[in-house]
Amino acid sequence: MKLDFVIRGSDFINAGEASSGTKKALTRLGISPKAIKRAAIAMYEAELNAVIHAGGGNAEVEIFSDHVQIRVIDNGPGIPDVELAMQEGWSTAPDIAREMGFGAGMGLPNIKKNSNDMSIETEIGHGTTLTIMIRF
Amino acid sequence: MKLIDCAEVLQAEVLVPVADMEIDIKVACGADLMSDVMAFACSSNEMMLTGLVNPQTIRTAEMMDVKVVVFVRGKVPGDQMLDLARDKNICVMSTPLPMFTACGLLHDAGIKGKGE
Ligand SMILES: Nc1ncnc2c1ncn2[C@@H]1O[C@H](COP(=O)(O)OP(=O)(O)OP(=O)(O)O)[C@@H](O)[C@H]1O
Ligand SMILES: [Mg+2]
Numbered sequence: 710m711k712l713d714f715v716i717r718g719s720d721f722i723n724a725g726e727a728s729s730g731t732k733k734a735l736t737r738l739g740i741s742p743k744a745i746k747r748a749a750i751a752m753y754e755a756e757l758n759a760v761i762h763a764g765g766g767n768a769e770v771e772i773f774s775d776h777v778q779i780r781v782i783d784n785g786p787g788i789p790d791v792e793l794a795m796q797e798g799w800s801t802a803p804d805i806a807r808e809m810g811f812g813a814g815m816g817l818p819n820i821k822k823n824s825n826d827m828s829i830e831t832e833i834g835h836g837t838t839l840t841i842m843i844r845f
Numbered sequence: 846m847k848l849i850d851c852a853e854v855l856q857a858e859v860l861v862p863v864a865d866m867e868i869d870i871k872v873a874c875g876a877d878l879m880s881d882v883m884a885f886a887c888s889s890n891e892m893m894l895t896g897l898v899n900p901q902t903i904r905t906a907e908m909m910d911v912k913v914v915v916f917v918r919g920k921v922p923g924d925q926m927l928d929l930a931r932d933k934n935i936c937v938m939s940t941p942l943p944m945f946t947a948c949g950l951l952h953d954a955g956i957k958g959k960g961e
Contacts, residue, residue, distance in 0.1 A: 721899065724901065725907070729933075732908070749908045750909070
């Protein structure tokens with residue numbers, strides 16, 4: 710099963726709809742609540758990063774019998790130092806994101822914590838693709 | 846403690862009820878930083894108290910399976926947010942109490958924090 714979502718940049722009203730849609734689809738399929746929660750957390754963090762840091766993008770979700778692959782793709786500025794970005798507490802989030810309660814620099818470490826596999830492909834000036842795998 | 850009794854302890858107005866107001870609430874968290882809620886708070890039938898009023902508080906609650914969002918200090922979200930909560934089946938209330946007092950009263954009444 711494959712799901713596609715558009716993620717709009719700086720849209721803090723609708724940010725989270727892609728993750729919500731994915732959570733609903735996994736729930737309908739009867740996946741274990743624990744795995745669903747890990748997927749929801751990881752995808753929401755990734756979706757928010759696309760909204761906050763990259764002017765939006767899109768999400769491709771592929772659900773298999775024993776795992777889900779979530780890909781969040783943006784055409785944003787890219788991440789200059791991935792190792793630094795992965796550190797807890799590192800954040801370049803703008804004030805608008807902080808006003809929404811985000812920007813603690815916890816998102817990427819949290820994605821890693823909740824996923825079975827995560828990879829970041831990023832190119833300065835071109836964008837970032839984050840791929841997350843959650844085993845059920 | 847039953848959700849409806851939590852509301853009474855908090856002197857809260859229920860803005861969005863859920864079908865079952867008798868669900869048992871055992872764990873709560875208080876946070877204005879949604880990043881922290883995403884990273885730490887994680888439990889079932891959880892209640893989240895917050896002073897932050899924006900749609901992402903409801904979205905965060907949805908992702909974390911938080912069943913109840915309590916806005917402290919008398920903050921009342923707009924209709925758009927209340928509709929979102931209704932759509933996500935999340936109970937919303939507003940208490941006139943400040944964060945510290947609201948959390949303290951719930952704790953006195955037997956609600957625990959995560960990991961307690
Ligand atoms: N898609 C992206 N495009 C460009 N930069 C990104 C992207 N995702 C993350 N970053 C960079 O990596 C940093 C760390 O990201 P992370 O998600 O861990 O924290 P945050 O988004 O700043 O805060 P939080 O996730 O706690 O709300 C960001 O502040 C930003 O500089
Ligand atoms: Mg983030």
